[in-house]
Amino acid sequence: MDIGLIGLPNSGKTTIFNSLARLHAEVSSYANSKSEPNRAVLEVADDRVANLSEMYKPEKATYAVIELIDFAGLTQGAAREGLFSSSSMGLIKNTDAIALVVRHFRDDLTENPTPLRDLEKLEEELLISDLIIAENRLERIQKACQRGKKTNLLETEEKLLHRIIDHLSSNRPIRDLKLDGEPEKMIRGFQFLTQKPIMIIVNSDENNFGTNANLLKEIEKNHRVIEFAGKFEMELSQLNDQEEIELFMADMGIQESAKERLCTAVYELLGYISFFTVGSDEVRAWSLQAGQSVIAAAGTIHTDLARGFIRAECIAYDDLMLYGSEKQVSERGLRRLEGRKYIVQDGNVLNIRFNV
Numbered sequence: 001m002d003i004g005l006i007g008l009p010n011s012g013k014t015t016i017f018n019s020l021a022r023l024h025a026e027v028s029s030y031a032n033s034k035s036e037p038n039r040a041v042l043e044v045a046d047d048r049v050a051n052l053s054e055m056y057k058p059e060k061a062t063y064a065v066i067e068l069i070d071f072a073g074l075t076q077g078a079a080r081e082g083l084f085s086s087s088s089m090g091l092i093k094n095t096d097a098i099a100l101v102v103r104h105f106r107d108d109l110t111e112n113p114t115p116l117r118d119l120e121k122l123e124e125e126l127l128i129s130d131l132i133i134a135e136n137r138l139e140r141i142q143k144a145c146q147r148g149k150k151t152n153l154l155e156t157e158e159k160l161l162h163r164i165i166d167h168l169s170s171n172r173p174i175r176d177l178k179l180d181g182e183p184e185k186m187i188r189g190f191q192f193l194t195q196k197p198i199m200i201i202v203n204s205d206e207n208n209f210g211t212n213a214n215l216l217k218e219i220e221k222n223h224r225v226i227e228f229a230g231k232f233e234m235e236l237s238q239l240n241d242q243e244e245i246e247l248f249m250a251d252m253g254i255q256e257s258a259k260e261r262l263c264t265a266v267y268e269l270l271g272y273i274s275f276f277t278v279g280s281d282e283v284r285a286w287s288l289q290a291g292q293s294v295i296a297a298a299g300t301i302h303t304d305l306a307r308g309f310i311r312a313e314c315i316a317y318d319d320l321m322l323y324g325s326e327k328q329v330s331e332r333g334l335r336r337l338e339g340r341k342y343i344v345q346d347g348n349v350l351n352i353r354f355n356v
């Protein structure tokens with residue numbers, strides 16, 4: 001899953017990116033909208049992988065990953081200038097979710113922070129970008145109809161686009177329309193930005209971090225939100241002494257690292273769960289949208305496993321930890337054989353039987 005960091009210039013996106021990825025991408029007070037995005041792969045922290053590895057002693061342990069993309073700052077009016085179709089910014093369309101970063105720190109170069117206003121500006125840019133795409137498509141359909149190329153399908157799409165444009169024009173994101181089935185399929189190709197799940201990262205000063213309940217509550221009315229102390233957490237992420245890191249964190253009242261907080265938020269936002277595969281070669285965590293069948297899980301591992309699916313052996317991670325081995329779990333009748341309709345649960349340890 002790919003997550004895009006978007007925000008106004010100098011909101012601290014790269015600082016947060018560095019704190020999450022433990023990298024040293026250049027942080028600067030000078031916006032440069034031409035620069036290429038920074039990318040990093042984050043391993044999703046999960047104690048269960050370590051515990052399973054303890055049990056299976058595999059050659060390698062593989063964590064689920066989140067890919068993070070740190071985009072250049074977004075200036076007001078950018079959408080109208082076609083910024084989201086540019087090569088550097090266009091990548092945002094392929095992301096699974098967007099994290100909007102809003103500045104909530106002071107420094108010598110910037111004015112007092114206005115996080116709510118900044119958030120409004122950002123959301124407006126995303127809306128405008130979608131509006132332009134929808135209007136362009138509508139215009140093309142109307143031209144095709146004038147040339148006598150009207151079909152039922154085009155007519156349905158035209159109606160849908162009108163609905164979307166009305167909705168966007170009243171300042172509401174496409175995600176609120178909760179499109180699914182045919183309409184969802186019809187517009188999937190446009191990769192509308194306001195259709196993507198979104199979360200807000202409030203980037204606070206180390207002086208006010210943890211004391212912003214009112215601001216967070218206000219944002220929470222509409223969005224999932226997490227607070228980071230960007231600069232402080234970037235500095236933390238660059239220390240090596242774990243004890244020292246924990247002392248600093250306790251001092252700030254930070255319970256989990258920036259990365260852990262982000263991963264949890266992303267899983268909740270996207271409605272993801274984790275399942276596991278185990279063996280002497282590899283213990284591995286996989287992510288899957290909640291509510292998906294075991295066939296989808298098999299397909300995540302390899303298309304062959306979905307194609308040739310026979311049955312899935314399924315045990316619960318908690319049972320495995322409780323009874324100490326697969327054998328013990330089986331003896332208690334807790335290893336189940338599941339068919340293709342089985343809905344995978346968080347913590348399932350799966351062994352897919354297949355035949356191609």
Ligand SMILES: Nc1nc2c(ncn2[C@@H]2O[C@H](COP(=O)(O)OP(=O)(O)OP(=O)(O)O)[C@@H](O)[C@H]2O)c(=O)[nH]1
Pocket residue numbers: 007008009010011012013014015016026027028029030031032071072073074105106107203204205206228229230231232
């Ligand atoms: N005090 C304070 N300064 C911060 C914080 N986060 C970022 N900064 C400073 O703000 C400036 C911009 O930070 P960046 O991380 O480069 O911001 P950005 O959003 O990536 O900027 P662009 O990519 O140019 O849009 C730098 O001077 C940072 O040191 C923070 O949490 N607290």
Ligand SMILES: [Mg+2]
Pocket residue numbers: 013014015070071072073
């Ligand atoms: Mg940056």
